[in-house]
Amino acid sequence: MDAIIRNFPHRPEPQAKSADTSAFLDRPVTDRPSREEAEAAVRTLLRWAGDDPDREGLRDTPARVVKAYQELFSGYDRCPADELGRTFEEVAGFDDMVLLKDISFHSHCEHHMVPIIGKAHVAYLPNGKVVGLSKIARVVDIFARRLQTQESMTAQIATVIQEILKPRGVAVMIEAEHLCMSMRGIQKQGSTTITTTFTGAFKEQPEEQVRFMTMVRDPRKG
């Protein structure tokens, strides 16, 4: 949990605390450099790469890069716990698996700041309440729009859903290509990294894990 709390450095205005979400809202605010400082850093990188930041084609690039980073790293300004705050009473007694498959995401690895492109599969076993389907995808999106390792992102998604929704169990699988392994370094194109994590009934009952895996691979067999 601590790791998740530490990953909220820039949330500007903490919302009202509730018993369920307080742990996700008490996070330190760190000094953020100004936009001008960020643009100056991009200019330095352009020069370091060997180009001239004053040539016409690059003149607006620092501003564009900063604007793009604001979007790509907007997950630091958002709280995944907030997304899960609105729930619905269990629909018509439904308490079986809810699985969102193939949630596409773009993230950036914390080692090289190079894209991680992949999809997440997230399931939970409701325990008296369900959450809007889009909220699960929003949680994935918020964590993806931070610097990540795939393992951390997998664990963070499961932890926040387990802590806030308190279902009988959560299962998360992420499949992703790390461009730091294909564009540079070892240069292995097309390799996929798969990570999984399970809580509650998914952790304790192997048959629930199998059912999750089967539904991820072929939902007709679930």
Ligand SMILES: Nc1nc2c(ncn2[C@@H]2O[C@H](COP(=O)(O)OP(=O)(O)OP(=O)(O)O)[C@@H](O)[C@H]2O)c(=O)[nH]1
């Ligand atoms: N476990 C894990 N490793 C990652 C992830 N994304 C990137 N990496 C790895 O992070 C490692 C960083 O290794 P370092 O030796 O510190 O850095 P490097 O010299 O740039 O490594 P190379 O990529 O091997 O050239 C590399 O092996 C990457 O493949 C991730 O999500 N999870």
Ligand SMILES: [Zn+2]
């Ligand atoms: Zn990397």
